[in-house]
Amino acid sequence: MNDTLIRMEGIDKRFPGVHALDDCRFELSAGEVHALVGENGAGKSTLMKILSGVYQKDSGRVELKGKAIELHNTKQAQSLGISIIHQELNLMKHLSAAQNIYIGREHNKTLPVLVDDAAINEKTRELFKRINLDLDPQVKVSELTVAKQQMVEIAKALSFNMDVLIMDEPTSALSDTEIEDLFRVIADLKAQGKGIVYISHRMDELKRICDRVTVMRDGCYVATTAMKDISIEQIIAQMVGRAVFESSHPHGDTSKAELVMEVKGLCRGRRVRDVSFNLHRGEILGFAGLLGAGRTETARAIFGADAIDAGEVFVKGKKVSIKHPKDAVRYGIGYLSEDRKQYGLALGLSVGTNTVMASLPRFLKSLVIVDDKRIRSVAEDYVNRLNTKTPSVDQKTQNLSGGNQQKVVISKWLVRDCDILIFDEPTRGIDVGAKSEIYRLLNELADQGKAIIMISSELPEILRMSHRVVVMCEGKVTGILQADECTQEKIMHLATLRH
Amino acid sequence: MANTVALTKRLNPKATQTILAFASLVVLLILFSLASPNFFRPDNLIGILLATAVNGILAVGVTFIIITGGIDLSIGTVMTFGSVMAGVFITMWKLPIPLGIVAGILAGALCGLVNGFNITKLKIPPFIATLGMMMVTKGLNLILSGVKPVYFVDTPDFAKIATMPVFGIPMGVVIFFASAIVAAFILTKTILGRYAFAIGSNEEAARLSGINTDAWKMGIYALGGAFAGIAGLVMASRLQSAQPALGAGYELDAIAAAVIGGTSLSGGEGSILGTVIGAFIITVLTNGLRILSVPQEWQMVVTGLIVIGAVYLDIMRRKVK
Numbered sequence: 147m148n149d150t151l152i153r154m155e156g157i158d159k160r161f162p163g164v165h166a167l168d169d170c171r172f173e174l175s176a177g178e179v180h181a182l183v184g185e186n187g188a189g190k191s192t193l194m195k196i197l198s199g200v201y202q203k204d205s206g207r208v209e210l211k212g213k214a215i216e217l218h219n220t221k222q223a224q225s226l227g228i229s230i231i232h233q234e235l236n237l238m239k240h241l242s243a244a245q246n247i248y249i250g251r252e253h254n255k256t257l258p259v260l261v262d263d264a265a266i267n268e269k270t271r272e273l274f275k276r277i278n279l280d281l282d283p284q285v286k287v288s289e290l291t292v293a294k295q296q297m298v299e300i301a302k303a304l305s306f307n308m309d310v311l312i313m314d315e316p317t318s319a320l321s322d323t324e325i326e327d328l329f330r331v332i333a334d335l336k337a338q339g340k341g342i343v344y345i346s347h348r349m350d351e352l353k354r355i356c357d358r359v360t361v362m363r364d365g366c367y368v369a370t371t372a373m374k375d376i377s378i379e380q381i382i383a384q385m386v387g388r389a390v391f392e393s394s395h396p397h398g399d400t401s402k403a404e405l406v407m408e409v410k411g412l413c414r415g416r417r418v419r420d421v422s423f424n425l426h427r428g429e430i431l432g433f434a435g436l437l438g439a440g441r442t443e444t445a446r447a448i449f450g451a452d453a454i455d456a457g458e459v460f461v462k463g464k465k466v467s468i469k470h471p472k473d474a475v476r477y478g479i480g481y482l483s484e485d486r487k488q489y490g491l492a493l494g495l496s497v498g499t500n501t502v503m504a505s506l507p508r509f510l511k512s513l514v515i516v517d518d519k520r521i522r523s524v525a526e527d528y529v530n531r532l533n534t535k536t537p538s539v540d541q542k543t544q545n546l547s548g549g550n551q552q553k554v555v556i557s558k559w560l561v562r563d564c565d566i567l568i569f570d571e572p573t574r575g576i577d578v579g580a581k582s583e584i585y586r587l588l589n590e591l592a593d594q595g596k597a598i599i600m601i602s603s604e605l606p607e608i609l610r611m612s613h614r615v616v617v618m619c620e621g622k623v624t625g626i627l628q629a630d631e632c633t634q635e636k637i638m639h640l641a642t643l644r645h
Numbered sequence: 646m647a648n649t650v651a652l653t654k655r656l657n658p659k660a661t662q663t664i665l666a667f668a669s670l671v672v673l674l675i676l677f678s679l680a681s682p683n684f685f686r687p688d689n690l691i692g693i694l695l696a697t698a699v700n701g702i703l704a705v706g707v708t709f710i711i712i713t714g715g716i717d718l719s720i721g722t723v724m725t726f727g728s729v730m731a732g733v734f735i736t737m738w739k740l741p742i743p744l745g746i747v748a749g750i751l752a753g754a755l756c757g758l759v760n761g762f763n764i765t766k767l768k769i770p771p772f773i774a775t776l777g778m779m780m781v782t783k784g785l786n787l788i789l790s791g792v793k794p795v796y797f798v799d800t801p802d803f804a805k806i807a808t809m810p811v812f813g814i815p816m817g818v819v820i821f822f823a824s825a826i827v828a829a830f831i832l833t834k835t836i837l838g839r840y841a842f843a844i845g846s847n848e849e850a851a852r853l854s855g856i857n858t859d860a861w862k863m864g865i866y867a868l869g870g871a872f873a874g875i876a877g878l879v880m881a882s883r884l885q886s887a888q889p890a891l892g893a894g895y896e897l898d899a900i901a902a903a904v905i906g907g908t909s910l911s912g913g914e915g916s917i918l919g920t921v922i923g924a925f926i927i928t929v930l931t932n933g934l935r936i937l938s939v940p941q942e943w944q945m946v947v948t949g950l951i952v953i954g955a956v957y958l959d960i961m962r963r964k965v966k
Binding site: 220221224236237238239240241245249250252253258259260261 | 834835836837838839842843845846847849850851853854855856913914
């Protein structure tokens with residue numbers, strides 16, 4: 147492999163508050179399928195978005211066939227022969243396959259205000275032939291399966307005479323036979339000397355089709371290795387890499403404690419498939435998995451935010467029917483969304499108002515008048531108990547830091563007397579100092595007998611906090627681990643287990 | 646054979662709504678013909694054609710805008726702005742009629758261009774931007790005309806724009822059909838039409854494909870405005886005057902026509918043929934109910950119910966898909 151297509155060196159990228167990429171490098175040869183792997187947030191997608199012109203790097207050097215290039219936008223990257231197929235496909239569903247592929251290039255040669263559908267249909271037919279795809283160029287994209295839509299994207303990339311094709315999680319929505327079709331196309335492209343970057347969490351796939359693997363972790367480059375020289379376990383070890391946090395919480399045995407919730411055979415669409423688990427009093431049940439594993443979807447289904455297709459939920463031994471979040475709240479279930487600002491708080495309102503938001507009917511006098519005095523005293527009580535840093539309970543929540551906002555959301559559900567609290571990424575966007583305080587708070591709540599479901603994409607957090615860990619992959623529960631048998635490697639293994 | 650199957654299959658989703666609308670129109674025509682001997686008479690049918698012309702031209706223009714996923718509430722008063730401008734040019738400034746026609750159309754296009762600018766560059770939601778433009782033009786119409794109708798008394802030729810018979814059909818109707826044919830051509834055969842669908846279907850994807858979506862949207866709003874200007878000329882010609890207080894409310898009939906004809910308010914779908922049929926449905930309904938002596942207030946109720954029903958059908962169709 148001496149025919150180097152792409153060389154990226156010293157790539158640095160910062161977003162407000164995050165050092166997304168720190169001195170990263172990457173290399174791609176002609177006729178190579180190169181796997182790019184790492185945990186959620188490791189920086190894979192960011193690096194590839196820089197290569198495809200979606201983001202601009204802060205510093206570093208990108209070379210194409212030995213020549214330094216500057217990438218300003220996607221169109222320019224495309225003209226240089228670099229195409230990306232995003233995880234969320236970027237198609238115009240109401241247009242035909244051919245119209246999508248040649249969008250912006252559909253002009254009639256002699257009269258450029260007109261579109262030349264005959265010509266683009268013909269060109270599309272040829273493209274489809276090149277990837278052995280039996281599809282009518284005039285079919286509307288909205289009528290195609292996700293797999294076929296992806297093929298349309300690949301054909302579009304081919305239409306630009308691309309040399310480099312970046313595929314971000316291409317198989318996450320495909321069935322097994324569709325995956326085989328995709329692999330066949332990838333093998334063809336490889337034989338034609340194209341370079342392919344393949345981002346995926348599915349280790350078995352990487353082993354099958356990739357020549358080299360580059361591992362990233364926390365925005366840094368870890369290693370590039372020939373696929374034949376490395377095992378799946380070694381790749382996972384490189385991905386996880388960092389020292390495991392010392393467990394700060396005595397993981398008591400909660401399995402004998404009262405069963406507060408039981409979920410049996412919960413199904414919703416593709417993302418929640420036959421999910422079953424138990425939750426005990428005083429327990430912190432960690433939910434681990436990769437992006438798109440279906441953890442948030444499971445939580446939303448339990449909470450009644452989305453309708454379920456099948457399954458049963460028992461709360462304290464009684465079967466319950468939760469069709470709407472208000473039902474869930476009545477059964478004492480509180481859900482703390484990962485997106486506090488959108489779903490958890492009314493940012494323009496005060497700490498006090500947010501604290502009683504879910505229980506306002508209890509804070510009325512003479513039936514209709516809001517009892518501000520009592521709200522203030524309850525809110526002040528919770529500010530003290532949770533050690534929320536705010537000048538007063540009249541402060542607007544938008545002026546609070548992420549950690550303190552999270553505390554206000556927690557207060558809201560505590561005031562509502564919730565015994566089951568579902569935390570979705572409780573420390574996302576919270577700085578390190580405030581994190582440990584949220585951890586302390588979660589432990590206290592568990593000690594007081596609350597049952598907690600904690601969805602987290604940060605493995606150290608899962609290991610540090612959980613009594614037990616439910617691992618999900620592609621909508622299914624792939625394992626439930628006791629705290630003492632948990633390791634990052636084991637969780638990663640289960641989180642990448644395909645069925 | 647296999648080809649025809651593929652063809653019908655391809656046309657299917659969009660065609661169903663158009664066929665449905667066309668079938669409703671035919672049913673209405675039959676029903677009213679049976680109910681009243683006065684309905685299916687040449688003079689009444691020509692009356693229907695002429696009555697559809699203004700709303701039809703407006704609806705054809707707004708179809709482009711709705712296909713991009715936008716809306717234009719100002720076309721009614723922009724239409725009047727076009728007729729008032731023509732009145733100002735021809736009657737007040739004594740300029741030749743063709744110049745007045747150009748002024749009317751350009752005035753409409755300019756309003757559309759300003760709408761497009763406000764929507765794309767100032768990021769004002771289409772609903773608000775065009776609501777503002779509606780109020781602005783409503784006021785300007787009164788200011789420019791001195792709060793009274795501008796009569797084309799010295800230029801009787803101006804009246805011919807709408808009424809001169811061409812093979813027995815009033816010129817206004819011919820303008821309507823010509824506008825529709827040109828619009829259908831623009832929508833299906835030119836890149837402007839293609840980008841209107843692309844933007845309405847997935848604006849971000851269109852932008853990432855290197856299309857200057859802002860510029861095209863401005864152009865599309867200007868086009869919608871130009872059609873409003875044409876509608877204004879036909880209107881003024883029919884009334885032989887520019888009526889500054891008219892206009893508000895016309896935009897809703899036009900939007901209703903497009904929606905009944907299968908144009909999706911969420912963008913990406915629609916056709917000129919559907920819109921034309923939609924416009925006819927509205928006039929036939931009003932005309933037929935009037936002939937049956939249904940009071941005007943009840944005509945409004947029925948039209949309103951039809952619009953709600955049509956949108957509901959559209960939503961159901963989408964759900965099934």
